[in-house]
Amino acid sequence: SMLRYKLIYFPIRGRGEVARQLFYLAGVPFKDDRITISEWSSLKAKTPFGQLPVLEVDGHQLAQSFAIFRYLAQEFGFAGDSPLEALWVDVTADQHKEYENKIKPALRFQGSEEEKEQLMRNVAEPARDKYFPLLEKIAEEHGSSGHFVGASLTWVDLLIAEHASILLKQFPGFLDRYPTVLAIVDAILSTPKLKEWLEKRPDTAF
């Protein structure tokens, strides 16, 4: 194959979607290698850290989703317009990761209504109310024209917009107290080339 890039991940959006979006937005062809569980069991030992996603560039492997996103973003021009902007993108992404780790137990939880309510009260709402005011502040101080950081699309815009889509599908109205964030997410998802991808990408639950 003449393709320089291969993204290896499961057939879900999860921790691979931002990379796929970056390729599509940049108009760079890549092999979107969506593998099965049985294919994974034989591939796992051949990956750097036994995890996915893995990016192959000219046959060389790179692991860890944020390292992959940042690398592709820098190659394709979605990492911020200056070192300082790139720094704020990284700060926001790491803040977001910490929040996502906290709220994870409440997402896609399959249990009783009572347990769901407890998770909402004890896990989801506190995690949200610790993070989203900070995100609004970052956007107000460092973002413009419908972006969280800077005046043009960055990989942290894609990261947060993808998460918000899943979050609001499961908990409609969950971010009603954060209109700045909602407006930015809306603007990101309306970016023409991204909208194109969202409409034609394989449909998966998450």
Add this chain to the structure above:
Amino acid sequence: KLTYFDGRGRGEVARQLFHLSGVPFEDNRIPMAEWPAHKASMPFGKMPLLEVNGKPLPQSYAIFRYLAREFGFVGDSPFAAAWVDAVADQFKDYFDEIKSLLFVHFGFAQGDKEKMMKDVAIPARDKFFPMLEKIAKDNHNNGHFVGASLTWVDLLIAEHVSVLLKYMPGFLNDYPTVLSTVKKINSIPKLKEWIDKRPDSTF
């Protein structure tokens, strides 16, 4: 200006980057007793903070990467820089698993050290260090974890291994390439200079 506790912890790599590049900075160390008052007034409620253009920024790895890029410690190419990021993020996952035992050693928390060694530290080590050993070996045991020149992930890992060896001697005996890489990093003259003169701290 770098603001952190009076200890190495999650601030030390930034201090090392400044010292290695000979760039002066304000090493703002907050005493433990003053931390609660500071925390309440900080937008992100945590440290380290790096002040850039008068604005304080949190997130240690974002800070390290920014300084490393400014001073030339990110790696020899964009792909190498990405590998530095990947090893650092993998290390972060491991550190999050082992930190509960380290906090007991530092005196920040109570715990049964022997039980935590067995239940927490050894599993965390045996998951991460074989991968790191392979990375160091694949890098020709050249004294760096990625590429052929000093990067911020070298500093990150060397600092942590030094802590491990202080509180848990012999803990990494199965990972000789990691140990020799850390030894070489700690012997870099300008780094050794800082290590010898920096304020002493338990963490």
